Amino acid sequence: xxxxxxxxxxxxxxxxxxxxxxxxxxxxxxxxxxxxxxxxxxxxxxxxxxxxxx
Numbered sequence: 001x002x003x004x005x006x007x008x009x010x011x012x013x014x015x016x017x018x019x020x021x022x023x024x025x026x027x028x029x030x031x032x033x034x035x036x037x038x039x040x041x042x043x044x045x046x047x048x049x050x051x052x053x054x
Contacts, residue, residue: 024048
C-alpha cells in the first residue's frame with residue numbers, strides 16, 4: 001500500500017540535510033544530499049508504518 005506523506009527537509013549548518021514529517025511521528029532522516037535524505041526518509045517511514053500496524 002502506498003501512502004503520500006509530507007516531508008520537511010532543511011539544510012543544517014553542518015552541510016547535511018534533515019528530513020522530518022508531521023504525518024508520521026518519529027520520522028527523522030539525515031543525508032548528504034536531498035535525494036539521499038528522501039530515500040532514507042522513505043525507508044524510515046515504511047518501517048515506522050509497519051511497526052504501527054503490528
